[in-house]
Amino acid sequence: xxxxxxxxxxxxxxxxxxxxxxxxxxxxxxxxxxxxxxxxxxxxxxxxxxxxxxxxxxxxxxxxxxxxxxxxxxxxxxxxxxxxxxxxxxxxxxxxxxxxxxxxxxxxxxxxxxxxxxxxxxxxxxxxxxxxxxxxxxxxxxxxxxxxxxxxxxxxxxxxxxxxxxxxxxxxxxxxxxxxxxxxxxxxxxxxxxxxxxxxxxxxxx
Numbered sequence: 343x344x345x346x347x348x349x350x351x352x353x354x355x356x357x358x359x360x361x362x363x364x365x366x367x368x369x370x371x372x373x374x375x376x377x378x379x380x381x382x383x384x385x386x387x388x389x390x391x392x393x394x395x396x397x398x399x400x401x402x403x404x405x406x407x408x409x410x411x412x413x414x415x416x417x418x419x420x421x422x423x424x425x426x427x428x429x430x431x432x433x434x435x436x437x438x439x440x441x442x443x444x445x446x447x448x449x450x451x452x453x454x455x456x457x458x459x460x461x462x463x464x465x466x467x468x469x470x471x472x473x474x475x476x477x478x479x480x481x482x483x484x485x486x487x488x489x490x491x492x493x494x495x496x497x498x499x500x501x502x503x504x505x506x507x508x509x510x511x512x513x514x515x516x517x518x519x520x521x522x523x524x525x526x527x528x529x530x531x532x533x534x535x536x537x538x539x540x541x542x543x544x545x546x547x548x
Contacts, residue, residue, distance in 0.1 A: 389414040390547075391538040393422070399529040412535075413544055421548070478507075489513055502526060
């Protein structure tokens with residue numbers, strides 16, 4: 343998995359909560375949906391889940407698959423740990439950021455990039471980015487089985503990465519369980535989130 347794909351994965355997994363300009367189609371109103379997601383975010387003190395990613399790119403017959411775990415501890419610790427087919431990690435603890443196969447400390451331009459990403463992630467986890475109208479325009483459909491959201495980038499830097507993102511939320515928990523990303527290079531990334539555990543004691547795993 344290339345570094346760019348890791349960044350895309352990190353951005354979308356928790357940026358999914360920080361959507362903006364929501365157009366809701368169904369029985370729920372925009373205010374009701376927003377309030378329910380904010381409430382779900384505010385109740386998350388820690389989160390752990392499994393991540394399964396399938397990446398399809400033009401002119402390559404076989405898709406690439408990666409598996410790992412994601413861990414969040416309020417207020418400012420986050421870790422994305424891929425362990426199959428090989429080890430790769432992004433770990434944020436306040437202002438300290440390490441990444442890569444060797445968990446090297448990041449500084450300079452790449453450090454600032456990952457710091458911006460981690461700030462966005464943490465803002466999404468707290469619900470602070472929910473009303474940000476600068477990133478995505480979103481259409482949401484309540485299908486009964488899930489809340490299906492289609493995200494169209496409106497910010498210039500996001501337009502360079504994504505054409506469209508489709509998200510599937512559990513209508514009961516308001517948590518993300520699947521996403522499909524169409525990127526500007528013609529690739530498609532599908533991510534399934536499973537075994538979500540909330541508000542556990544994960545200090546020993548950190």
